[in-house]
Amino acid sequence: MIRPPRPFGERSVLGSDVRVVRPLLGACALALVAACNSSPGLPEPEDLPGAADEQAARIAHHGPAVDLQESGTQRFVGKAYDRFDVARAMETVAFMDERVRTPGSPQYDEVLDRVAADLEAAGFGSHARFELEFHESTMDAPAWIPRRARVALALEEGGERVLHEFSRSADVDRVMLPRNAPSCDVRAKVAFSLDELHEGEVLVTRTSLRPDLVQRAQRKGAAAVVSAALAGYNEDFRGDGRHLDAIQYREVAPGTSMPVMQISPRSFERIEAETLARGEATLVLEADVELGERRVRTLVAAIVGGDRRDEAVVFFSHVQEPGASDNASGAAGQLESAIVAIDAIRTGAIEHPARTLVFVWGMEFEESEVWLERTEREPFAAVNAVMVGNSRENTGAVPLLERYPDPGAVATLAPDKHTLWGAGDVELDWLVPNGVSVVARCALVDVSRHVGGDWETYENPWEGGTDHDNLIKAGVPVVLFWHFPDFTFHTSLDRYEMVDGEELRRMSVAALATGLALSDPRPMDLDRYLRSMAEERRVRVEAAEEAERPIVAEAWREWCLGVQHWFRALCLSIELEPSAALPISAGEELQDSQFAAEDEAAEEAMEEDGEADEGDDAEDAVDASSGE
Numbered sequence: 367m368i369r370p371p372r373p374f375g376e377r378s379v380l381g382s383d384v385r386v387v388r389p390l391l392g393a394c395a396l397a398l399v400a401a402c403n404s405s406p407g408l409p410e411p412e413d414l415p416g417a418a419d420e421q422a423a424r425i426a427h428h429g430p431a432v433d434l435q436e437s438g439t440q441r442f443v444g445k446a447y448d449r450f451d452v453a454r455a456m457e458t459v460a461f462m463d464e465r466v467r468t469p470g471s472p473q474y475d476e477v478l479d480r481v482a483a484d485l486e487a488a489g490f491g492s493h494a495r496f497e498l499e500f501h502e503s504t505m506d507a508p509a510w511i512p513r514r515a516r517v518a519l520a521l522e523e524g525g526e527r528v529l530h531e532f533s534r535s536a537d538v539d540r541v542m543l544p545r546n547a548p549s550c551d552v553r554a555k556v557a558f559s560l561d562e563l564h565e566g567e568v569l570v571t572r573t574s575l576r577p578d579l580v581q582r583a584q585r586k587g588a589a590a591v592v593s594a595a596l597a598g599y600n601e602d603f604r605g606d607g608r609h610l611d612a613i614q615y616r617e618v619a620p621g622t623s624m625p626v627m628q629i630s631p632r633s634f635e636r637i638e639a640e641t642l643a644r645g646e647a648t649l650v651l652e653a654d655v656e657l658g659e660r661r662v663r664t665l666v667a668a669i670v671g672g673d674r675r676d677e678a679v680v681f682f683s684h685v686q687e688p689g690a691s692d693n694a695s696g697a698a699g700q701l702e703s704a705i706v707a708i709d710a711i712r713t714g715a716i717e718h719p720a721r722t723l724v725f726v727w728g729m730e731f732e733e734s735e736v737w738l739e740r741t742e743r744e745p746f747a748a749v750n751a752v753m754v755g756n757s758r759e760n761t762g763a764v765p766l767l768e769r770y771p772d773p774g775a776v777a778t779l780a781p782d783k784h785t786l787w788g789a790g791d792v793e794l795d796w797l798v799p800n801g802v803s804v805v806a807r808c809a810l811v812d813v814s815r816h817v818g819g820d821w822e823t824y825e826n827p828w829e830g831g832t833d834h835d836n837l838i839k840a841g842v843p844v845v846l847f848w849h850f851p852d853f854t855f856h857t858s859l860d861r862y863e864m865v866d867g868e869e870l871r872r873m874s875v876a877a878l879a880t881g882l883a884l885s886d887p888r889p890m891d892l893d894r895y896l897r898s899m900a901e902e903r904r905v906r907v908e909a910a911e912e913a914e915r916p917i918v919a920e921a922w923r924e925w926c927l928g929v930q931h932w933f934r935a936l937c938l939s940i941e942l943e944p945s946a947a948l949p950i951s952a953g954e955e956l957q958d959s960q961f962a963a964e965d966e967a968a969e970e971a972m973e974e975d976g977e978a979d980e981g982d983d984a985e986d987a988v989d990a991s992s993g994e
């Protein structure tokens with residue numbers, strides 16, 4: 367049994383208040399730049415002229431409003447959008463979608479080679495200013511290459527009923543083998559729990575294939591472990607039950623000797639029905655896998671900057687996951703963005719940027735580690751693009767900006783909210799103010815403006831889980847562009863038809879414009895960024911005061927003052943004072959106040975229902991009902 371599906375609105379990450387952003391007039395803008403140059407104080411929001419323009423564009427960003435001057439990211443959005451070739455980007459998605467591309471495998475290399483060839487054709491590697499290179503690094507384990515697999519139910523009257531199988535990498539059920547699963551050839555009776563399991567039987571469960579489960583099954587002499595687990599967010603948001611045919615993709619530890627497979631909830635039900643009808647069921651499992659080399663490549667393309675060429679603005683997008691949204695879309699969008707950038711720069715459509723633009727493709731986490739380790743450039747800021755093409759119509763996922771860790775990542779107060787992915791643990795020394803999230807928010811709004819104003823975008827405080835975490839740990843300002851919650855996330859359903867080419871263009875252009883604006887800022891951008899930041903400060907401080915959390919309000923004030931310094935240094939090309947490059951001093955107090963608030967909320971909840979917490983880990987929300 368699965369928990370009854372909730373209507374989409376209840377489970378969604380969406381904030382409800384779409385804000386109307388109004389453009390401001392240029393004269394006031396210049397006055398504000400002057401004021402900021404001479405005064406360390408931030409203008410109070412009420413001092414900012416708010417133009418009640420009836421013609422104001424309605425920009426549907428669910429988050430703080432941004433100023434709409436024609437500066438900052440707006441200088442790049444139209445030029446990038448018009449050059450972005452959706453058909454070519456979708457061809458890249460299709461090419462990747464046919465390949466499972468596990469790290470270091472021949473298919474992984476085929477993808478990187480294709481990306482490199484397209485970059486070369488666009489001019490990368492042809493000139494000292496347009497670099498193209500591969501890095502190689504050693505993996506902890508050999509590359510894992512799935513060849514074929516099959517799982518079937520043995521029928522009483524003889525013969526078999528195939529539940530899942532694949533023999534080509536493009537096949538729908540190609541993810542039924544968790545990465546690092548061994549080859550196998552097993553025929554065994556089914557047990558539905560560890561308690562019932564006898565030696566030589568196959569454990570069939572809705573529980574996730576966690577290491578401890580596999581170990582316990584091994585100790586009891588299981589012949590194999592088969593899991594039908596899905597996460598809570600995998601439930602079909604339309605209520606059509608499409609997830610019942612989904613196979614979650616997972617990995618087990620390298621060297622795992624226990625045969626393991628993933629099946630769909632529908633297959634689980636078939637095995638259960640067979641057992642109910644006959645008193646027992648027998649499964650046939652076959653798998654052929656190969657092990658490859660222990661090396662993985664990272665591809666790096668760069669457009670060498672002008673005055674500040676030793677500083678880099680870096681784009682990351684990983685290629686090794688099998689999904690079309692996750693992450694063929696990110697890798698394909700970034701390829702198109704790199705081509706757009708070199709084309710626009712070579713033709714003079716946009717000026718050669720001051721900082722070097724770097725585009726990195728590779729294995730998730732490894733690519734950012736390799737680049738950070740080997741670059742001689744100073745990483746100035748980074749843009750991570752993952753799951754950027756998800757069709758909202760087909761997957762239910764909305765476009766999101768994940769902000770750099772700010773006070774909202776420690777104490778999240780409405781209208782700010784987390785996605786179903788959930789909050790991450792913030793280290794206090796990450797709370798060094800910077801304006802990358804404001805720049806990225808401007809870029810989302812500018813893209814929405816460019817397409818007529820009705821592209822709805824969202825944002826969430828830092829949650830973590832991909833390459834941006836490595837950048838944060840290295841002290842580099844970074845944002846993540848992504849989509850969530852996608853009911854096909856990490857399942858066999860995340861294929862080509864779930865990607866929307868226009869969505870891919872909108873998100874990729876927002877990511878590219880963010881990077882371009884950071885690589886080549888101008889004094890004219892400052893006023894827009896400061897006004898946008900002042901609007902965020904207003905929203906956050908009001909939320910904190912409403913919630914009677916003065917420490918949160920103070921943390922946001924301190925944060926925004928730091929952001930103001932950061933923007934002045936950025937746009938006016940002055941050095942950031944060392945004192946402005948420190949974590950906010952209110953961090954510890956902020957964290958303590960959050961712990962206290964959580965304790966209080968937990969106490970209240972205990973008093974209210976007096977029941978034990980059932981546990982609501984999103985990962986196991988669907989398994990939890992299996993009655994294991």
Ligand SMILES: [Zn+2]
Nearest residue numbers: 687692693856
């Ligand atoms: Zn993923």
